[in-house]
Amino acid sequence: MDPFIFFALLQDGITTGAIYLLLAIGLLIVFSATRVIFVPQGDLLAFGALTAAGLQSGHVPATLWLLDGLSAAALLASLTGGVRAAGRALLVWGVYPAVVSLASVWLARREIPAVSILLALAIVTPMGPLIWRFAYRPMADASVLALLILSMALHFVLIGLGLVFFGPEEASVPALSTANFTIGALDISGQSLCVLGAAVALVVGLGWFFGATVQGKALRAAASDPLGARLVGIDAGATGSLAFGLAAFIAALAGVLIGALTPLSYDAGFEIGLKGFVAAIMGGLVSYPMAAAGALLVGVLESLGSFWASAYREVIVFTLLIPVLLWLSLRRGSDEDRA
Amino acid sequence: MTTPPLLALDGLRAGYGRVEVLHGVSLTVPEGRMVAMVGPNGAGKSTLMSAVMGLLPRRGGTVRYRDAPAGSTGQMVAAGALLVPESRALFTDMSVEDNLLLGFLRRRRAGERDVRGAMAEVFAIFPRLAERRRQLAGTLSGGERQMLALGRALMGGPRLLLLDEPSLGLAPLIVREIFRVLAELRGRGLSILLVEQNVRAALQISDYGYVLELGQVVAEGPSATLAADPRVVETYLGQRRRDV
Ligand SMILES: Nc1ncnc2c1ncn2[C@@H]1O[C@H](COP(=O)(O)OP(=O)(O)OP(=O)(O)O)[C@@H](O)[C@H]1O
Ligand SMILES: [Mg+2]
Numbered sequence: 001m002d003p004f005i006f007f008a009l010l011q012d013g014i015t016t017g018a019i020y021l022l023l024a025i026g027l028l029i030v031f032s033a034t035r036v037i038f039v040p041q042g043d044l045l046a047f048g049a050l051t052a053a054g055l056q057s058g059h060v061p062a063t064l065w066l067l068d069g070l071s072a073a074a075l076l077a078s079l080t081g082g083v084r085a086a087g088r089a090l091l092v093w094g095v096y097p098a099v100v101s102l103a104s105v106w107l108a109r110r111e112i113p114a115v116s117i118l119l120a121l122a123i124v125t126p127m128g129p130l131i132w133r134f135a136y137r138p139m140a141d142a143s144v145l146a147l148l149i150l151s152m153a154l155h156f157v158l159i160g161l162g163l164v165f166f167g168p169e170e171a172s173v174p175a176l177s178t179a180n181f182t183i184g185a186l187d188i189s190g191q192s193l194c195v196l197g198a199a200v201a202l203v204v205g206l207g208w209f210f211g212a213t214v215q216g217k218a219l220r221a222a223a224s225d226p227l228g229a230r231l232v233g234i235d236a237g238a239t240g241s242l243a244f245g246l247a248a249f250i251a252a253l254a255g256v257l258i259g260a261l262t263p264l265s266y267d268a269g270f271e272i273g274l275k276g277f278v279a280a281i282m283g284g285l286v287s288y289p290m291a292a293a294g295a296l297l298v299g300v301l302e303s304l305g306s307f308w309a310s311a312y313r314e315v316i317v318f319t320l321l322i323p324v325l326l327w328l329s330l331r332r333g334s335d336e337d338r339a
Numbered sequence: 340m341t342t343p344p345l346l347a348l349d350g351l352r353a354g355y356g357r358v359e360v361l362h363g364v365s366l367t368v369p370e371g372r373m374v375a376m377v378g379p380n381g382a383g384k385s386t387l388m389s390a391v392m393g394l395l396p397r398r399g400g401t402v403r404y405r406d407a408p409a410g411s412t413g414q415m416v417a418a419g420a421l422l423v424p425e426s427r428a429l430f431t432d433m434s435v436e437d438n439l440l441l442g443f444l445r446r447r448r449a450g451e452r453d454v455r456g457a458m459a460e461v462f463a464i465f466p467r468l469a470e471r472r473r474q475l476a477g478t479l480s481g482g483e484r485q486m487l488a489l490g491r492a493l494m495g496g497p498r499l500l501l502l503d504e505p506s507l508g509l510a511p512l513i514v515r516e517i518f519r520v521l522a523e524l525r526g527r528g529l530s531i532l533l534v535e536q537n538v539r540a541a542l543q544i545s546d547y548g549y550v551l552e553l554g555q556v557v558a559e560g561p562s563a564t565l566a567a568d569p570r571v572v573e574t575y576l577g578q579r580r581r582d583v
Contacts, residue, residue, distance in 0.1 A: 214447065232491065
């Protein structure tokens with residue numbers, strides 16, 4: 001193969017691989033803290049991209065009203081929990097959505113790319129904790145399978161909402177960088193560098209969060225031993241909220257990054273999320289480095305596959321799962337439902 | 340006037356599914372005392388600990404802690420009731436230091452900031468943990484794990500320490516070490532509810548004892564009296580064991 005084409009494909013593959021990596025990390029965080037396989041993460045990715053695209057074209061996106069509605073419900077629900085809880089809730093579910101709403105309505109007209117992107121992140125991130133609060137938390141003790149079924153149901157709900165909110169058309173997020181660098185005969189796009197930079201920054205940031213902060217360690221503790229976590233006073237509700245918040249932020253971030261590379265429609269998130277899931281599975285749903293390797297592998301294989309055998313590129317990616325699952329099941333024996 | 344006990348159970352019932360395990364247990368732990376609970380396997384000792392901590396629903400009777408009805412697990416922990424469970428429940432893929440740090444969480448929430456000081460105290464009690472502070476908890480020996488589990492609870496500054504078989508599965512030398520520490524903690528005025536299979540040692544260091552059988556208290560009394568009770572001697576102290 002022409003080395004330049006190969007390089008272009010490789011660059012493409014690594015860029016999308018970085019997106020899958022982000023999603024894999026989100027899935028791992030949520031799964032290890034709550035045993036939930038967060039299928040709707042892909043839909044939040046689409047929400048993130050389309051919200052940013054909407055703001056950029058001067059509309060106030062309907063996701064904002066979803067945020068306001070869910071926040072109001074959370075605020076009402078918190079009224080039963082005593083004065084201190086209600087005070088905190090007022091700040092989180094009252095003041096925050098109000099500020100974001102005003103900012104969105106006011107700034108949507110200005111169509112500044114960075115502002116649209118930041119607002120999209122601010123709108124979609126709280127949906128993680130809200131979804132946890134209203135959907136998963138009431139059945140936190142259910143089996144992994146029951147939680148997965150709930151995830152699928154939520155996925156369809158969010159797709160439906162996505163169609164209502166954004167219509168069937170595809171939309172693009174403004175690129176953070178339109179620069180192009182040429183090194184010798186190789187072309188490197190600025191947006192690819194932005195994606196890689198964001199992925200690296202997120203990985204480093206999360207590494208610091210989990211390795212050096214008490215909150216991060218508490219989240220790890222809850223994943224490591226739920227009973228031990230309760231006995232030192234770590235609240236399962238707060239841990240779940242934090243995990244889902246991180247995952248929703250990651251999804252929204254992945255959305256605004258990939259939305260600048262390819263136009264997305266309301267239902268595009270699922271497939272992207274599924275590839276993040278393949279990567280997470282390669283890490284056995286526990287290992288971050290393995291998932292990272294898996295994500296890059298998926299991205300590159302998919303990119304090369306689209307050149308050689310474009311009709312089969314999905315087949316190639318998902319076929320990867322078979323040897324990985326075989327290996328995992330041989331290694332782990334039959335304790336998969338122990339969790 | 341007598342001060343109310345730190346922990347008071349009255350007719351506590353608890354169980355799993357349709358099976359009732361505790362059929363009305365009454366027991367008190369006075370402030371500053373060590374109370375031992377002994378009994379055969381399956382008597383419901385661990386179930387009682389879980390019910391007290393709110394890990395298991397309390398189905399009947401009352402549990403009062405610090406002169407108020409006992410709340411949820413989170414509230415019990417916040418109020419200083421710290422359980423070292425039979426399983427230890429350590430964060431095995433985290434370091435010894437991180438386990439201790441998380442034990443301090445409760446005090447941190449209360450505004451305390453001196454983690455180092457609290458950790459130094461634990462290291463003074465268990466010097467072995469200091470040597471292994473960077474090691475993963477999952478790679479510790481059984482004795483070291485128990486020390487870490489106890490240390491983690493001590494990091495929380497307990498008002499009431501609930502210990503479920505701290506000597507379980509440990510070599511005699513380590514058992515002696517653990518009991519030495521328990522005696523020291525008791526000497527400092529810490530209130531302790533101790534569940535033990537090691538009846539002789541438990542009755543030696545505690546103030547008061549209960550014998551639990553099939554979910555009911557069948558004997559109780561000051562530990563020295565209980566240790567001389569013919570029924571207890573026959574059932575639990577019959578075999579003289581030289582290792583304790
Ligand atoms: N999670 C559970 N589900 C159903 N039954 C249980 C559960 N845990 C304990 N039991 C049952 O409750 C009874 C009391 O168990 P428990 O663990 O409280 O006994 P124990 O006195 O602590 O015994 P040991 O000395 O062996 O630790 C036993 O018959 C046990 O089978
Ligand atoms: Mg037990």
